[in-house]
Each structure stands twice: as structure tokens, then as C-alpha cells.
Amino acid sequence: MTSVASASSVAAAPAAAGPAPASPTSARTPARAERLRCDAARNRERVLAAALELYRERGGAFTVEEVASRAGVGVGTVYRRFPTKNALLDELARPFFEQLLTTAQAAHGHPEPAERLEVFIRAMAEQHAIDGVRSGRLWDAAVARPLRDEYVRTLGLILAEARAAGRVRADVEPYDVGVVVWSITGLIDATQHAAPVIWRRYLDLLVDSLRPGGERPLATRPVTQGDWEDLVAASPVLRLG
Amino acid sequence: MTSVASASSVAAAPAAAGPAPASPTSARTPARAERLRCDAARNRERVLAAALELYRERGGAFTVEEVASRAGVGVGTVYRRFPTKNALLDELARPFFEQLLTTAQAAHGHPEPAERLEVFIRAMAEQHAIDGVRSGRLWDAAVARPLRDEYVRTLGLILAEARAAGRVRADVEPYDVGVVVWSITGLIDATQHAAPVIWRRYLDLLVDSLRPGGERPLATRPVTQGDWEDLVAASPVLRLG
DNA sequence: CGACAACCGGAATCGTCTTCCGCTTCCGTC
DNA sequence: GACGGAAGCGGAAGACGATTCCGGTTGTCG
Numbered sequence: 001m002t003s004v005a006s007a008s009s010v011a012a013a014p015a016a017a018g019p020a021p022a023s024p025t026s027a028r029t030p031a032r033a034e035r036l037r038c039d040a041a042r043n044r045e046r047v048l049a050a051a052l053e054l055y056r057e058r059g060g061a062f063t064v065e066e067v068a069s070r071a072g073v074g075v076g077t078v079y080r081r082f083p084t085k086n087a088l089l090d091e092l093a094r095p096f097f098e099q100l101l102t103t104a105q106a107a108h109g110h111p112e113p114a115e116r117l118e119v120f121i122r123a124m125a126e127q128h129a130i131d132g133v134r135s136g137r138l139w140d141a142a143v144a145r146p147l148r149d150e151y152v153r154t155l156g157l158i159l160a161e162a163r164a165a166g167r168v169r170a171d172v173e174p175y176d177v178g179v180v181v182w183s184i185t186g187l188i189d190a191t192q193h194a195a196p197v198i199w200r201r202y203l204d205l206l207v208d209s210l211r212p213g214g215e216r217p218l219a220t221r222p223v224t225q226g227d228w229e230d231l232v233a234a235s236p237v238l239r240l241g
Numbered sequence: 242m243t244s245v246a247s248a249s250s251v252a253a254a255p256a257a258a259g260p261a262p263a264s265p266t267s268a269r270t271p272a273r274a275e276r277l278r279c280d281a282a283r284n285r286e287r288v289l290a291a292a293l294e295l296y297r298e299r300g301g302a303f304t305v306e307e308v309a310s311r312a313g314v315g316v317g318t319v320y321r322r323f324p325t326k327n328a329l330l331d332e333l334a335r336p337f338f339e340q341l342l343t344t345a346q347a348a349h350g351h352p353e354p355a356e357r358l359e360v361f362i363r364a365m366a367e368q369h370a371i372d373g374v375r376s377g378r379l380w381d382a383a384v385a386r387p388l389r390d391e392y393v394r395t396l397g398l399i400l401a402e403a404r405a406a407g408r409v410r411a412d413v414e415p416y417d418v419g420v421v422v423w424s425i426t427g428l429i430d431a432t433q434h435a436a437p438v439i440w441r442r443y444l445d446l447l448v449d450s451l452r453p454g455g456e457r458p459l460a461t462r463p464v465t466q467g468d469w470e471d472l473v474a475a476s477p478v479l480r481l482g
Numbered sequence: 483c484g485a486c487a488a489c490c491g492g493a494a495t496c497g498t499c500t501t502c503c504g505c506t507t508c509c510g511t512c
Numbered sequence: 513g514a515c516g517g518a519a520g521c522g523g524a525a526g527a528c529g530a531t532t533c534c535g536g537t538t539g540t541c542g
Contacts, residue, residue: 037539063529074491179443186427194471201461202420209450220442230435278508315522
């Protein structure tokens with residue numbers, strides 16, 4: 001697993017509908033260099049759309065050639081825009097990941113602070129189940145580190161509130177919740193096909209496990225940010241099932 | 242994922258050291274047809290040994306040709322004995338699985354019946370962590386259904402005892418424990434490389450989650466045997482990491 | 483309108499798994 | 513102890529899929 005470094009393709013966003021770039025300091029803006037020729041941009045979108053379609057149909061079990069032909073381009077064109085097939089799949093994960101963050105923030109907006117942690121965990125699981133992502137974890141470092149950081153930050157706030165309200169065992173740390181969510185998503189991926197909603201049972205169990213009262217102390221230290229980085233980096237993203 | 246049906250290669254055991262097959266009813270015994278020629282049997286062992294060696298070194302990231310050359314045979318010979326590379330890897334998992342069953346039975350032999358469930362779960366996790374199996378679940382149907390059935394049976398006994406002793410929430414069923422163990426093994430696989438013992442923390446959490454008291458009822462039905470079959474059949478075994 | 487960098491398609495390359503086939507070796511018999 | 517043939521053997525060839533390359537094409541900008 002060589003980690004997919006790469007910066008690249010930051011722009012490519014649909015761009016604001018507004019006409020004016022406004023800032024007259026155009027001299028320095030690097031955005032210039034990243035603008036794609038319009039046919040290229042169109043093809044990029046087509047490739048992405050074709051890949052998403054195929055991913056929803058067959059969960060990663062498709063060839064690059066299929067993506068290309070469904071997008072009406074040659075494989076070379078796919079590779080000009082995405083260095084590897086996995087990079088293409090990573091890109092598919094991005095909007096999904098963004099949706100997760102939105103969901104997390106929505107949970108943080110829940111009226112009752114004490115409830116937010118549970119709402120958060122359940123919403124994450126629900127979102128994961130809905131999005132039809134099979135057999136993948138989607139936290140890979142390459143996709144969107146800033147989003148991930150924001151996610152963890154939100155989680156920290158929520159956990160602090162739950163703790164203040166005495167709704168969670170005192171020895172639970174933010175990354176613990178991350179691990180719990182991560183592990184439920186693994187279960188969702190694994191069971192969704194065989195038994196569509198069964199994961200809810202184990203989610204209930206996990207949620208219960210975080211409640212305070214009668215527990216024995218945890219002997220092992222929690223996951224740190226560094227561990228977390230390693231952990232997600234080692235997980236397949238939307239890779240083949 | 243076409244499930245790897247296949248019966249095959251039941252014999253191949255090192256065979257009892259004793260000299261006499263004893264049973265004179267040799268007429269019907271099918272064992273006859275399954276005996277390998279002695280050079281073939283030797284090669285089979287060599288291939289298996291080479292594959293295990295490579296697996297421990299590189300975790301599945303090796304080619305069939307490497308296995309063959311390390312075993313001192315041609316690839317054709319590997320394929321004569323194992324229909325696919327995955328079948329070969331499955332075979333590697335078998336002794337590991339057998340060890341798990343032994344561990345399970347040992348837990349059932351624990352002097353204090355009320356403790357057995359926890360001992361069982363912890364022992365399973367420990368065993369999984371020790372065996373150096375990375376990024377794989379090993380419950381695939383193809384490997385050893387009878388072993389699996391025995392495992393589940395043992396688990397059922399242990400759970401009944403724990404329940405009788407009031408050491409476990411009343412709504413937990415045997416396959417629930419299976420799912421819990423399965424999910425901790427996933428966590429072990431995922432974290433072992435980055436943070437060797439961190440999984441113990443989450444194991445503690447999971448073990449705690451099964452204790453009785455104050456819990457809310459579980460709204461979703463538990464996993465059934467059929468679900469379990471599907472679930473394990475869909476999991477990668479020792480597949481590439 | 484012309485120059486040219488960015489693009490394009492798709493054939494060729496490469497790494498792997500899997501199949502095939504002519505030659506070889508054990509096993510049971512005569 | 514030699515013989516016949518099934519079971520094995522090695523490794524070349526085939527199949528597949530990702531990735532690379534390159535000659536021809538096409539927006540873009542002056």
C-alpha cells in the first residue's frame with residue numbers, strides 16, 4: 001500500500017454561479033494554472049458520472065475501459081485526469097464524505113446537547129448505510145484531510161457536551177467515538193447485503209456500551225490522532241469488494 | 242464473489258502414526274480415491290509451506306509463481322492441487338481456524354461457568370491477534386463448515402451459562418456474540434499494524450456492552466444462522482491486503 | 483487566422499492469474 | 513524386474529485488466 005500522495009485537482013469545483021472572480025489580485029492566484037480546457041472539464045465530469053454509475057451498479061468490480069466507454073472517451077483520457085483507478089474511486093468518495101460532515105454538523109445542531117452524541121453516531125451510521133457504499137471505509141487520507149479534521153473537531157465538541165451532561169462514560173475520548181463509528185460502518189458494509197437492517201441491533205449495543213455506570217476502567221490508552229491517521233490510511237476506500 | 246464450492250482434498254492429513262488402518266471394510270471406503278501419489282503429497286506440503294512462509298512475510302502480496310519457485314515446483318503443480326490462488330490461501334487459514342476452535346473449547350473448560358463468556362471473547366481476540374493474520378476475516382464457508390458449526394455450538398453453551406449466571410444482558414443471542422467477535426477481529430486487523438495493542442481498549446468496551454443492567458431493549462432482530470452464512474461467505478478470508 | 487499547448491483515442495506494454503499440453507514418474511501387475 | 517498407464521510435472525501460452533505512450537486533433541489566445 002503505497003500511500004497515494006498527490007495534491008492536484010483542487011479546483012474542478014462546479015464554481016460559484018456568479019460571474020465575477022472579483023478579486024483583482026489575479027496576478028498571484030494559482031487557480032489560473034488549474035483551469036481545464038472546457039472539453040477536458042466536460043470529459044472529466046463524464047468520466048466521474050460513468051464511474052459513479054458503475055460503482056452503484058457493481059461496487060467497484062468494473063474495468064477502467066468500461067468507465068471510459070460509458071463516458072464516451074478513451075482510457076487514455078481517464079488516465080490523464082486520474083493517475084490510477086483508485087484515485088478515480090477516491091474522487092467518487094469525496095462528495096460522500098462531504099455529506100458525512102454535513103450530517104455531523106447537523107447532529108451538533110440538535111436542540112438537546114445531551115442527546116447530540118447519540119444522534120451523531122446514529123446519523124453517521126444511517127448515512128453510511130444509505131449511501132450505498134459497499135465494503136469500503138472511506139476515511140482515506142488522500143481524499144480530504146481538511147474535511148476529516150473538521151469532522152473530528154465537531155465530534156470533540158459533541159463529546160464534550162455529552163460528557164458535561166453525564167451521558168457518556170468518563171473515560172471515552174473523541175477518537176474512541178471515531179473508532180466506534182468506524183467499526184459500525186465496517187459492520188454495515190459487511191451485513192448490508194445479507195441482512196439489510198441488522199446492523200441497527202449492533203449499533204444499539206455499541207451506543208449502549210458508551211453509557212456511564214458500572215463499567216470497569218479501560219486498561220488500554222485510546223487511539224491518538226497519529227494512530228487514527230495510520231488506521232485510516234491502511235483502510236481500503238472504495239476499493240474493489 | 243463466486244463462492245468457492247468444492248469438496249475435495251479431505252484426506253491429505255498427516256495420518257495417524259499407527260501402522261494399521263484396522264477397518265477391513267476397505268471395500269467401500271472412498272479414502273482410496275483421494276490418496277495422492279507420494280511425490281504429489283510431498284509437493285503439496287511444500288507448496289503449502291512456501292505459501293505460509295510468504296504469507297507471513299508479505300501478507301498475501303506475492304505471486305503464484307513465487308510460491309511455486311520457493312516450493313521448487315512449477316506453477317502448473319500449484320494449480321493442479323489448488324484450483325485458484327484464493328483456494329490456496331483458504332487452505333492456509335484452516336489450521337488457524339482449527340486453533341480457534343480449540344481456544345473456544347478451552348474457554349468452555351474454564352472453572353468458573355459465569356466467567357466463560359468473557360474468557361471466550363477475550364481468548365478469541367487474543368488468538369486472532371497472535372496469529373499474525375492481517376486484514377482478513379477467516380470464516381469463509383469454503384474453509385471448514387463443520388468447524389464453524391462446532392464453534393457456534395460451543396458458543397451457545399457458553400452463552401447459556403453466562404445467561405444463567407446473570408452475567409450478560411438477557412436479549413443477547415449466540416450469533417450476537419459471533420458478530421461481536423467478528424467485529425473485534427476486524428478492528429484488530431485494521432489497527433494491529435498502526436497501534437499493536439490498542440484493540441484491547443475497544444474489546445473492553447465491547448465486553449462491557451454485553452453486561453446486563455440499565456440497557457434499553459434492542460429493537461432489531463439478531464442475526465440468524467442464515468444471515469451468518471451469508472455474512473461470512475461475503476467476507477474476504479486471507480485475501481490480499 | 484495561426485501557433486501551440488493541452489487533449490484525445492486506443493494500441494502496445496506489463497504484471498498476474500489460469501489453462502494447456504507434451505513429457506516424466508510412480509504404482510500395481512505380470 | 514520390466515511394463516502400461518494414470519497421475520504428475522514444468523513452464524509456455526492465453527486471458528485480463530491496469531497503466532503508458534504517442535501520433536494526430538482541437539480549444540485558446542494573441
